[in-house]
Amino acid sequence: MKVSLIQMAYRGSKEKMVAQSVAKIAGLAKEGSGLIVLQELHQGEYFCQSEDTRFFEYAKDFKEDLAFWAEVSREHNVVLVTSLFEMRAPGLYHNTAVVFDCGAIAGKYRKMHIPDDPGFYEKFYFTPGDLGFEPIDTSVGRLGVLVCWDQWFPEAARIMALKGAEILIYPTAIGWFDSDEESEKARQLDAWVTVQRGHAIANGVPLISANRCGFEADSSGVMDGIRFWGNSFICGAQGEFLARAGEEEESLSVELDLNRSKEVRDIWPFMRDRRVEYYGCLEKIYCDE
Secondary structure, eight states: OOEEEEEEOOOSHHHHHHHHHHHHHHHHHHOOOOOEEEOTTTTSGGGGOOOGGGGGGTTTTTTHHHHHHHHHHHTTOOEEEEEEEEEEETTEEEEEEEEEEEEEEEEEEOOOOEHHHHTEEEGGGGOSSSOOOEEEEETEEEEEEEGGGGGGOOHHHHHHHHOOOOOOEEOOOOOOOTTEEEEEEHHHHHHHHHHHHHHHHHHOOOOOEEEOOOEEETTTHHHHHEEEEEEOEEEOTTTTTEEOSSSOOOOOOOOETTTHHHHHHHSSSSTOOGGGGGOOGGSSSOOOO
16 A cells, blocks of 8 residues: 655645645545555644634634545545544534545544643644544554554554554644754654654554644744644654655655555554553553652
């Protein structure tokens, strides 16, 4: 099975982002990709750098966006992983990944872990997801779709794998501040790549991570802006890189053999050796009692 991801920079408007995304999807589908993954909030800029109620307007077209991307998926006969701003009700919004399978909605995942850090004020915009960690069945396999900040939580990846996810998928938006020291930038990027490769290894499944790239200024002027570091990648069930992007726009495609996961799990039987009867502490915030 051929799988792809698209790493893009913000182009100044939703119209331009959508047009370029569709053109790239068409090209990848023509080359034989059956699964295509887009980055987090791919229709526009990363607006969470500041807290501004005007950005809630971006979510009002959620239903129209669903219809649009469903048609793109149908036209190009692909499974398409999107990342959309969902208005569930007035004053109630989610950061939602929607998976389309050749025109049909196969399922959706509402981002569970929501950050609140300088330049990443997502708690202002997004209500934590309430759908849990449920894999999405598609014509190309069972997908464990998570979003960005979820990348740092091994529990999320593990639950997806325990429920049969055959691929872990992370649309994401992460980058540096230009004021960061070069050594700190290197540590952050290395940590981000390493923790995700660890999820692939610990669960014996391939992983797709699609990040933004390019510099985006903070429209409020409060923050200095974020330079999204790209470095999207696809790795195998032992964490091996199958494809990795740089810091510029790029699309990646690889052939994935999902049978490889069984081979890896047969020689590294982590599932077999789990001591579930002793993991009760994981249900607590901190095990001090």
